[in-house]
Amino acid sequence: MTLTQVSTALCQINTYQAPRIISTPFALLSILLLGLIAASHPLADVHPTVDLDLLRQLADGVRSDRIGSEDATRALCQVFEDTFTFEVLHGQLNSDLKAKVSAFLSGTPADDIAAKGFDPTPAPLSLHRHPFGGRVPDAHKKHHLFGGHARAKVEETIDTLEHRPIVYEDHERTMIMEVYADIPFLNWQQNVQTRPALTFVPSTVLGLQNLIKAYPHRRIRCSGYRHTRSDFFAEDGDILVSFVSLHYVASVLPEMISMFSDRINEAELSGELRSVQTFPPRAGQPDTQRVRVGVAVTPEELREWAIADGWSLPVDVTADEVTTGGIVGSMCHGSGFAHKSINDYIRSVEYVDVNGVVQSITDAKELHAALGCFGLMGIITHITYEVKKMTFAVMQPRKVKTMLAVPPPDPSHVPEALFVETSPDELQEAIVDFERRAAQDHYTEWSWFSYQSDVLVNTWSTVADSEGEEDYTTPTQTFLQWIAA
Ligand SMILES: Cc1cc2nc3c(=O)[nH]c(=O)nc-3n(C[C@H](O)[C@H](O)[C@H](O)COP(=O)(O)OP(=O)(O)OC[C@H]3O[C@@H](n4cnc5c(N)ncnc54)[C@H](O)[C@@H]3O)c2cc1C
Structure with a gap:
């Protein structure tokens, strides 16, 4: 959901239909942070190809709420359009996406671009965000062994050359579990960094049973996408079991791999x-x-x-x-x-x-x-x-002044930057609305971003009737969020 589109007409949306992808407010936040950096550092010498004047104007526009998210996203791209990095990333797109990005940067509305069809692929940057900087170390792949002689030979080769254990994933002993020796573990927030002795990527329940039996005295911990902040993963020297292929595990920033089911299927988990x-x-x-x-x-x-x-x-x-x-x-x-x-x-x-x-x-x-x-x-x-x-969401997200979106019992406690003059009746009405949403709505979310005067209020109830159902998000929103990512 983009900030300019929060006051959409009442529509009914399948509650499970919304692909959750990186939201444009992240882009707006980036603009504000970059704007602050640009204002306080002599960056022109270091980054001559970055359009710092445009960046400062953009940050001012976002801070004072004078620019919509589509224009902000376009301007943010224009800020970096002449950089080497932009050129490289743009060069990695297929010809259709290249043309669409160029048209968008030249001012073509996102609606017009999306109307011609938009088939997103992972944004180039997201492909570089795994822990090994684009290269996953060598591992036992999921070896499939055929015949006694061939099996003995492969086992011997793996054992002598790779010094990595063999754990079978099937009764026939034809599938070897993928395993990596002594590679670093990093969670998504990068506050947990350890070095498990072995990292296994299993495919079957039998493989997990064999793994546990093979290491009766070792500490074994699991990980998925490593999105947990708390330190409850494998420690140094432990055994880690990863349920996400190391080729696709997220590590630094939100990435969109999970949106692309064909990429998920490419992963060796199955x-x-x-x-x-x-x-x-x-x-x-x-x-x-x-x-x-x-x-x-x-x-x-x-x-x-x-x-x-x-x-x-x-x-x-x-x-x-x-x-x-x-x-x-x-x-x-x-x-x-x-x-x-x-x-x-x-x-x-x-x-x-x-x-x-x-x-x-x-x-x-x-x-x-x-x-x-x-x-x-x-x-x-x-x-x-x-x-x-399945039910359907009756959804009408709104942008509301912070003080009225989450109204305080005592307005005198509201910081000056967020204070708005309101009559007692208006405040009471806001309190009733807030309490009803919080207590009764099926889904409740109030999002506020730094330096913003408004809150995005996205709370909704559900109905069983699908009449008037619309897809969420629209192709235009998907295009804008893809380009922001
Ligand atoms: C942007 C963002 C938004 C989030 N939003 C929400 C939210 O709305 N609601 C919410 O509740 N949380 C939220 N979280 C937290 C997130 O959902 C949890 O941290 C979740 O555990 C992450 O899943 P994961 O696959 O990354 O698991 P990991 O972080 O990799 O693992 C989590 C824990 O589960 C254990 N584990 C994993 N698989 C297994 C297994 N098969 N058997 C036994 N143990 C296992 C691991 O050992 C670890 O201790 C959010 C996190 C981020 C970064």
Whole structure:
């Protein structure tokens, strides 16, 4: 959702239909920060190809709310248009996208560009944001071995040349689990940096069992997209199990890999840990359904399943680059006063225990303990959600003066920059509206960005009727957010 489009007409949007991608406010925030830097440093000597005058004007425009997000995004690109980096990144686009970016920079409205069709590929920058600066170190790939003689030869070669352990992922011993020796671990925020002795990337439950049995005395921890800030991953010398291919794991900034399912499929993870399996409907319960989900599944993949099948979780995390295992492991939440944590919608958890044995928990009391274990109970392989019939969001995001969006009981406490003159009636009306949204709406979100006088109020209720349904986001919004990224 872009800032200029917050006052859209009332529309009904499928609650699971919105691809969550990098939002344009991030671009606006970048502009403000860059503007501050440009104002206080003599950058012209160091960066002669950056249009610093335009950057300063842009920062002023954003700060004083005089420029819409489409114009701001265009101007931000123009600031860097003559730099070598821009030229390189632009050069990496296919001819269609190159033409679209050039047209946008020359002033063609995003609406006109998107109307001709827009097939996004990952923004070039996002391809360079994995922990190894564009190169993933050599690893055992998922070796497929055929025949006794060939197998013995490959095993011997791997063992003597690579000094890396062999863990089989299938009963026939034809698949070897991908493994990396002594490579750094970095979480997304870069506040957790460790060096596990071995990093495995599994595909099967049997592979996980074999792995645990092979290392009975070693500490084994898991990771998904590494989006957790807290330090509860593998430590130095531990064994790490990554449920995201190291080629695609996010490390520095938000990236959009999870939007591109073909890229996800390219990743070497596949099969049972990435499966979504719907159970047959249960008698007498037409409005709920159970779905078994592998731990490597992302919210985007579950969203695709939900749209196809007409079921959805009532809550979800805002980020796309997370795994089901990560959501369960850190007890994630969605939004809305009436909702519980995401784990509260889980009816069964399957995991490999410390002895390498597959276990499953379905008892409601035991589930409470199992689902609050911060990944310490064992390696979770699948969970079963209880989902509800798909509904539709009645959505009308608005930009509201901060003091009226989240009205204070006592206006004298409001900082001067955010203070607006209001009558007691107006303030009371804002309080009633705020309380109703907070207490009753299905989804509630108030977003405020530094130096902004307004708050983006995005709270909505749901209806079962799909009449008037519209897709969200629109192609224009997707184009703008892609180019901002
Ligand atoms: C931009 C952003 C927005 C966010 N929005 C929300 C939000 O709206 N709501 C919310 O609740 N959180 C939110 N978070 C937090 C995020 O959802 C959690 O940190 C989530 O755990 C990340 O998933 P991941 O795949 O990156 O897991 P990781 O961070 O890689 O792992 C999380 C934990 O789970 C454990 N784990 C992972 N897989 C398994 C497994 N198979 N078995 C056992 N343990 C396992 C790991 O060992 C680790 O301890 C957000 C984070 C970011 C960066």
